[in-house]
Amino acid sequence: xxxxxxxxxxxxREKLLTILLVFYFIIVMLSKGDVLNLKKYVDWxxxxxxxxxxxxxxxxxxxxxxARVSExxxxxxxxxxxxxxxxxxxxxxxxxxxLMNDASLFVYVPIILxxxxxxxxxxxxxxxxxxxxxxxxSALTPIGNPQNIIIWQHxxxxxxSFIKAIIPFFIISILxxxxxxxxxxxxxxxxxxxxxxxxxxxxxxLFISSLLLLIxxxxxxxxxxxxxxxxxxxxxxxxxxxxxxxxxxxxxIMIFILMFADFRGLSRVMALHNMIPHISSKxxxxxxxVLLSQVMSNxxxxxxxxxxxxxxxxxxxxxNLGGVGLxxxxxxxxxxxxxxxxxxxxxxxxSLPYFLMLLIIFTLIFLH
Amino acid sequence: xxxLLLVIMSLPEGPPPIRGVPPSGPLDFSxxxxxxxxxxxxxxxxxxxxxxVDYGPRGEVHVDVPLIYQGFALDRIHYDPQLRAPSPxxxxxxxxxxxxxxxxxxxxxxxxxxxxxVVEAVEYRDPELAWIVPLSWKKLIIAHIKVSNNADEIIPxxxxxxxxxxxxL
Numbered sequence: 001x002x003x004x005x006x007x008x009x010x011x012x013r014e015k016l017l018t019i020l021l022v023f024y025f026i027i028v029m030l031s032k033g034d035v036l037n038l039k040k041y042v043d044w045x046x047x048x049x050x051x052x053x054x055x056x057x058x059x060x061x062x063x064x065x066x067a068r069v070s071e072x073x074x075x076x077x078x079x080x081x082x083x084x085x086x087x088x089x090x091x092x093x094x095x096x097x098x099l100m101n102d103a104s105l106f107v108y109v110p111i112i113l114x115x116x117x118x119x120x121x122x123x124x125x126x127x128x129x130x131x132x133x134x135x136x137x138s139a140l141t142p143i144g145n146p147q148n149i150i151i152w153q154h155x156x157x158x159x160x161s162f163i164k165a166i167i168p169f170f171i172i173s174i175l176x177x178x179x180x181x182x183x184x185x186x187x188x189x190x191x192x193x194x195x196x197x198x199x200x201x202x203x204x205x206l207f208i209s210s211l212l213l214l215i216x217x218x219x220x221x222x223x224x225x226x227x228x229x230x231x232x233x234x235x236x237x238x239x240x241x242x243x244x245x246x247x248x249x250x251x252x253i254m255i256f257i258l259m260f261a262d263f264r265g266l267s268r269v270m271a272l273h274n275m276i277p278h279i280s281s282k283x284x285x286x287x288x289x290v291l292l293s294q295v296m297s298n299x300x301x302x303x304x305x306x307x308x309x310x311x312x313x314x315x316x317x318x319x320n321l322g323g324v325g326l327x328x329x330x331x332x333x334x335x336x337x338x339x340x341x342x343x344x345x346x347x348x349x350x351s352l353p354y355f356l357m358l359l360i361i362f363t364l365i366f367l368h
Numbered sequence: 369x370x371x372l373l374l375v376i377m378s379l380p381e382g383p384p385p386i387r388g389v390p391p392s393g394p395l396d397f398s399x400x401x402x403x404x405x406x407x408x409x410x411x412x413x414x415x416x417x418x419x420x421v422d423y424g425p426r427g428e429v430h431v432d433v434p435l436i437y438q439g440f441a442l443d444r445i446h447y448d449p450q451l452r453a454p455s456p457x458x459x460x461x462x463x464x465x466x467x468x469x470x471x472x473x474x475x476x477x478x479x480x481x482x483x484x485x486v487v488e489a490v491e492y493r494d495p496e497l498a499w500i501v502p503l504s505w506k507k508l509i510i511a512h513i514k515v516s517n518n519a520d521e522i523i524p525x526x527x528x529x530x531x532x533x534x535x536x537l
Contacts, residue, residue, distance in 0.1 A: 005425045067438045110439035114413045198410045200438050201521040247530030338536050
């Protein structure tokens with residue numbers, strides 16, 4: 001009885017997991033039990049890589065190294081609001097390329113809150129911009145976010161080939177974001193009063209170990225040792241920093257597994273009933289990817305489309321573009337709002353115009 | 369009888385030993401003032417994290433509020449939902465039949481943290497090689513801030529930081 005009560009309490013707390021679990025039972029019924037065969041639906045290689053990179057990015061983040069970078073931004077900004085925003089855009093984007101987008105937000109949103117305590121900056125603008133830049137930065141590398149890991153694994157794309165394909169999207173998006181941000185803060189006062197906050201302790205051993213693990217994980221994955229990175233990551237962290245392994249978000253891992261079962265299952269059920277149209281042109285992939293991301297978030301959208309789309313480059317651009325815009329587009333947006341304590345309405349006020357501009361640009365590009 | 373004899377025979381000679389490890393080495397007590405100063409400088413930048421609200425199976429409610437600095441949790445403050453105020457360290461509160469709105473807790477605690485002061489005295493924890501600087505509010509110690517041995521850096525509570533990450537997602 002006590003176990004049952006604990007399960008109910010857990011499911012009440014993990015709302016997303018509960019929704020996905022209910023949806024899973026519906027999909028099992030619709031597929032006449034076929035989705036019970038998880039081996040057929042869940043891409044365990046991607047799941048293993050996602051877990052491994054979640055642990056590594058947590059290790060890097062907990063080392064305090066990125067907190068040091070964000071502290072440095074304050075002195076580099078030389079009391080200029082514009083300079084600080086530009087620095088935050090670039091550093092959060094670069095950090096998200098290696099840290100994963102959500103971890104990047106755990107580093108940069110707090111620094112915005114610190115500045116807001118001593119200067120009058122517009123917190124909603126800064127939080128929205130840092131959320132967009134983390135999403136854009138994470139789009140560039142196969143390890144930047146879960147949807148890229150899934151595409152990287154599913155289509156067996158080379159690490160460098162992936163980056164080369166996404167570079168144009170990254171450059172256009174970041175330049176547009178820069179121009180848009182400067183437009184948004186054109187009325188902000190030029191100077192900030194920034195005192196130097198005391199430092200968080202830096203764990204060099206944890207940072208170096210995490211960095212080496214990241215490099216080793218990528219190399220092993222590229223060489224085809226698919227499950228070895230996870231094994232190596234768990235063993236190393238268990239030896240040097242048990243909290244990273246013990247404190248891992250196992251509910252989030254369950255969420256990713258259920259996402260595969262639910263949305264791949266849904267896609268197959270719909271395909272059986274001829275409910276999915278032919279998605280082959282660049283523009284149709286773009287719009288399917290973007291619109292589904294806006295409705296169901298970009299990771300489920302990627303899983304839903306992956307068996308129906310052959311052009312992985314456009315799919316990657318579509319689901320990363322779809323992560324910007326509405327809050328549901330990406331998990332990172334939800335984290336930014338919760339950490340930054342801003343209202344959803346305020347987030348949409350600044351994110352939607354940028355999203356629409358970017359969508360128009362890529363519509364024009366893919367039409368030609 | 370045989371058992372008693374064996375117990376008596378196994379007793380060591382002389383007084384019982386003192387458990388634990390000897391101090392790590394000489395400590396510069398002047399660093400205590402530096403540790404206090406460091407926390408005083410960090411105080412304006414402290415934030416309130418998402419409240420950790422737990423409902424028990426019998427309807428009891430327990431609320432802890434994390435103290436955040438640069439995205440890291442430093443300590444948890446016990447919160448009394450009935451009094452709408454913090455409870456002193458060492459006295460977690462459980463109440464029954466109360467629904468807690470997280471936004472209300474954050475609002476109350478954000479004001480309280482502005483009124484918090486750094487206690488002019490420290491503790492030293494040898495096993496952790498850290499100074500512990502207490503934060504007080506209306507004569508109650510509500511949190512402990514851990515500072516490195518050399519009093520240069522703040523040490524987060526990594527376990528609590530992980531818990532908050534999980535709950536934020």
